[in-house]
Amino acid sequence: xxxxxxxxxxxxxxxxxxxxxxxxxxxxxxxxxxxxxxxxxxxxxxxxxxxxxxxxxxxxxxxxxxxxxxxxxxxxxxxxxxxxxxxxxxxxxxxxxxxxxxxxxxxxxxxxxxxxxxxxxxxxxxxxxxxxxxxxxxxxxxxxxxxxxxxxxxxxxxxxxxxxxxxxxxxxxxxxxxxxxxxxxxxxxxxxxxxxxxxxxxxxxxxxxxxxxxxxxxxxxxxxxxxxxxxxxxxxxxxxxxxxxxxxxxxxxxxxxxxxxxxxxxxxxxxxxxxxxxxxxxxxxxxxxxxxxxxxx
Numbered sequence: 001x002x003x004x005x006x007x008x009x010x011x012x013x014x015x016x017x018x019x020x021x022x023x024x025x026x027x028x029x030x031x032x033x034x035x036x037x038x039x040x041x042x043x044x045x046x047x048x049x050x051x052x053x054x055x056x057x058x059x060x061x062x063x064x065x066x067x068x069x070x071x072x073x074x075x076x077x078x079x080x081x082x083x084x085x086x087x088x089x090x091x092x093x094x095x096x097x098x099x100x101x102x103x104x105x106x107x108x109x110x111x112x113x114x115x116x117x118x119x120x121x122x123x124x125x126x127x128x129x130x131x132x133x134x135x136x137x138x139x140x141x142x143x144x145x146x147x148x149x150x151x152x153x154x155x156x157x158x159x160x161x162x163x164x165x166x167x168x169x170x171x172x173x174x175x176x177x178x179x180x181x182x183x184x185x186x187x188x189x190x191x192x193x194x195x196x197x198x199x200x201x202x203x204x205x206x207x208x209x210x211x212x213x214x215x216x217x218x219x220x221x222x223x224x225x226x227x228x229x230x231x232x233x234x235x236x237x238x239x240x241x242x243x244x245x246x247x248x249x250x251x252x253x254x255x256x257x258x259x260x261x262x263x264x265x266x267x268x269x270x271x272x273x274x275x276x277x278x279x280x281x282x283x284x285x286x287x288x289x290x291x292x293x294x295x296x297x
Contacts (some may be wrong), residue, residue, distance in 0.1 A: 038287040039281070046272065046276075049269055050269050050273075053263075053265055060262075061259060065205055068202070068205040068248070072205075088238070097240050097241065099239070101235065102207075102234070105203055105237075106193045106195040106196075107192070108229060108233050110189070110191075111185030111189045114154050122145065122146070123148030123149075123150075123151070125146060125149045126147045126152040126182065126184060127140070127181065127182075128147045128183070130145070130185070131171060131175060137263060138204075138260070139177070139259070141263065141264060143183070147184060152184060159183075160184065161179075164191045166189050166191040167189065167191070167207055167214070169189065169214070169218065169232055170224065170225065170226050173225045174210075190229055200249070201248065202245050202248055202249070206237045214227055
């Protein structure tokens with residue numbers, strides 16, 4: 001099937017306009033019903049696989065988060081009956097635990113945007129993470145924009161390793177994600193390069209639970225919330241003893257691995273589906289001879 005070439009029907013002078021009469025006269029090639037049903041079945045199979053992975057991600061995240069809250073928020077960790085509670089700046093906490101600042105978990109780095117005047121700073125070499133890339137995902141792999149190697153090198157001190165925890169701190173504040181690979185971020189994001197990977201899952205959930213605090217710290221009375229690097233570094237977190245963090249990491253690490261694998265599979269599934277869609281609709285891929293179990297409408 002050919003593209004419609006609607007521009008040749010433009011009847012507007014200043015503003016492009018498509019006349020209704022012209023639109024009514026345009027002929028469009030349509031697949032026979034059986035082919036339409038086969039195409040719908042093929043595409044629906046991809047949608048089902050994506051949806052199954054999303055459900056699995058949600059279940060795994062809930063399992064890990066419920067364990068985090070049971071141990072580190074409700075303080076019902078193994079052996080808690082024998083541990084007395086003591087006073088702290090954040091209220092009663094188990095004896096042997098301490099209140100730490102965010103900066104105690106690693107190096108905090110605020111992102112930066114390379115000069116937009118340098119077109120050669122942008123390309124496809126290094127993911128450049130912005131807040132919209134963090135929405136609805138634990139691990140950030142795909143970004144709307146990437147830097148070139150040259151652009152990344154222009155601010156090499158902003159390069160973050162995979163496993164870094166990133167938090168949006170300007171505008172829409174409190175979004176927490178984990179970088180799936182070496183990346184850089186823009187200036188709206190503060191990131192923690194962890195001094196120990198065993199704190200990754202613990203700190204991810206701790207920062208999620210600090211969303212309201214982050215919002216309050218970021219409220220400046222201006223039109224846009226802004227949590228400075230200094231304020232972010234000074235956020236307080238109740239931290240258990242090392243052996244408990246190690247045990248939590250041991251239990252939930254495989255859950256996070258499965259979550260990341262499901263996310264990556266969904267990236268591949270969406271890309272494949274989006275490549276197939278125009279080929280199927282245009283007839284470039286002929287489905288008429290395919291033996292497919294057609295779904296009922």
